[in-house]
Amino acid sequence: xxxxxxxxxxxxxxxxxxxxxxxxxxxxxxxxxxxxxxxxxxxxxxxxxxxxxxxxxxxxxxxxxxxxxxxxxxxxxxxxxxxxxxxxxxxxxxxxxxxxxxxxxxxxxxxxxxxxxxxxxxxxxxxxxxxxxxxxxxxxxxxxxxxxxxxxxxxxxxxxxxxxxxxxxxxxxxxxxxxxxxxxxxxxxxxxxxxxxxxxxxxxxxxxxxxxxxxxxxxxxxxxxxxxxxxxxxxxxxxxxxxxxxxxxxxxxxxxxxxxxxxxxxxxxxxxxxxxxxxxxxxxxxxxxxxxxxxxxxxxxxxxxxxxxxxxxxxxxxxxxxxxxxxxxxxxxxxxxxxxxxxxxxxxxxxxxxxxxxxxxxxxxxxxxxxxxxxxxxxxxxxxxxxxxxxxxxxxxxxxxxxxxxxxxxxxxxxxxxxxxxxxxxxxxxxxxxxxxxxxxxxxxxxxxxxxxxxxxxxxxxxxxxxxxxxxx
Ligand code: 6PG
Numbered sequence: 265x266x267x268x269x270x271x272x273x274x275x276x277x278x279x280x281x282x283x284x285x286x287x288x289x290x291x292x293x294x295x296x297x298x299x300x301x302x303x304x305x306x307x308x309x310x311x312x313x314x315x316x317x318x319x320x321x322x323x324x325x326x327x328x329x330x331x332x333x334x335x336x337x338x339x340x341x342x343x344x345x346x347x348x349x350x351x352x353x354x355x356x357x358x359x360x361x362x363x364x365x366x367x368x369x370x371x372x373x374x375x376x377x378x379x380x381x382x383x384x385x386x387x388x389x390x391x392x393x394x395x396x397x398x399x400x401x402x403x404x405x406x407x408x409x410x411x412x413x414x415x416x417x418x419x420x421x422x423x424x425x426x427x428x429x430x431x432x433x434x435x436x437x438x439x440x441x442x443x444x445x446x447x448x449x450x451x452x453x454x455x456x457x458x459x460x461x462x463x464x465x466x467x468x469x470x471x472x473x474x475x476x477x478x479x480x481x482x483x484x485x486x487x488x489x490x491x492x493x494x495x496x497x498x499x500x501x502x503x504x505x506x507x508x509x510x511x512x513x514x515x516x517x518x519x520x521x522x523x524x525x526x527x528x529x530x531x532x533x534x535x536x537x538x539x540x541x542x543x544x545x546x547x548x549x550x551x552x553x554x555x556x557x558x559x560x561x562x563x564x565x566x567x568x569x570x571x572x573x574x575x576x577x578x579x580x581x582x583x584x585x586x587x588x589x590x591x592x593x594x595x596x597x598x599x600x601x602x603x604x605x606x607x608x609x610x611x612x613x614x615x616x617x618x619x620x621x622x623x624x625x626x627x628x629x630x631x632x633x634x635x636x637x638x639x640x641x642x643x644x645x646x647x648x649x650x651x652x653x654x655x656x657x658x659x660x661x662x663x664x665x666x667x668x669x670x671x672x673x674x675x676x677x678x679x680x681x682x683x684x685x686x687x688x689x690x691x692x693x694x695x696x697x698x699x700x701x702x703x704x705x706x707x708x709x710x711x712x713x714x715x716x717x718x719x720x721x722x723x724x725x726x727x728x729x730x731x732x733x734x735x736x737x
Pocket of ligand 1: 526
């Protein structure tokens with residue numbers, strides 16, 4: 265029997281589209297789904313392809329050429345472990361399993377270790393771009409051993425998006441590196457989305473922008489420094505009419521945001537590594553508080569705020585200021601995301617290539633943006649850059665637009681508009697550039713009540729002070 269080149273397990277939206285993408289690029293494929301009929305439908309809907317529909321796992325494995333290359337696209341968590349246990353009894357040494365779902369990187373590290381002991385290969389690979397990306401070119405973040413990567417590189421390069429002539433995939437590093445980078449991508453995605461939503465809130469309530477004006481503003485923004493997928497779809501969203509009633513769709517959508525967990529992972533991870541990722545955390549919190557809709561409704565009748573004053577000045581000038589505030593916040597957010605990657609690289613012994621990460625984020629994925637060229641350039645110039653804010657382009661840009669950043673945030677605060685992501689971004693900038701912070705007082709308090717000691721500005725060593733001449737413990 266003729267053997268297929270690549271196997272794909274899981275025929276839900278992402279798996280199916282990835283399979284078709286792989287097939288488009290001339291690879292023969294075998295597909296497997298827990299419910300066989302789903303695979304049959306995929307094959308029926310896509311005739312004329314070199315596609316083998318396997319009814320059982322055994323059939324699936326037997327249909328593949330050696331060493332086998334199998335991509336799993338199932339729900340993250342236990343389903344991945346369950347699928348691996350179903351596969352392993354039939355595998356040969358050196359076969360490669362690629363988990364392309366949004367798995368937690370620590371699970372990926374564990375799985376790779378376990379499978380290595382059985383002489384199988386395993387890769388954790390981040391895939392971004394949703395349904396459309398999977399079908400026509402996602403950004404792909406593969407992690408695992410380099411020889412595993414070399415086994416599948418041809419497929420990944422062929423199916424990934426292309427940005428400025430370069431494939432949006434590159435080897436990220438061993439074990440969990442690929443899933444880690446994907447997790448941080450999602451954290452940044454959360455921050456981007458929240459920042460854009462705050463800009464919308466400000467433009468709508470302080471600027472008095474209609475949906476049509478918002479659509480026009482975001483369309484203009486998409487032609488400048490903010491040029492990105494999320495800004496583009498935002499412009500389209502504001503133009504969308506509702507299909508179930510009169511009026512615009514955006515006004516009919518409930519404000520309770522869902523989340524599947526990757527933003528929370530990123531935020532928790534930043535806490536574990538002691539990295540300030542406050543903008544991502546603010547974005548996660550914003551989704552939490554959005555979900556307390558009944559409580560918010562009740563509180564809105566009790567808690568006093570201020571009346572929002574709609575601007576009477578030029579809308580164009582205001583939009584420009586908000587754009588600058590959004591761009592500055594976005595720069596701070598990516599600085600945090602890349603700082604988290606840098607800290608994770610040290611802890612996990614990965615050699616992450618930040619220039620290459622910025623480059624693969626330029627196409628296919630949800631955070632794709634022109635501005636990533638600036639980040640790639642910053643890391644090309646200085647691969648050991650401590651913080652993106654210190655790159656001369658970003659330093660200069662922030663110096664130029666910070667006035668608008670401060671003024672937009674101040675006006676939001678004065679008008680009672682919540683801007684937790686915008687203000688976290690500005691506070692991050694102001695903290696990072698502060699030679700002195702008020703944390704000398706925190707140290708004094710810690711020493712006062714817990715004898716935790718403090719360090720001095722004028723000499724080395726740790727000191728404990730007897731406050732008012734007595735120990736207060
Ligand atoms: C991507 C997306 C994808 C998914 C998000 C949605 O890169 O293609 O990030 O992974 O759409 O995980 O996440 P939430 O449901 O948590 O918003």
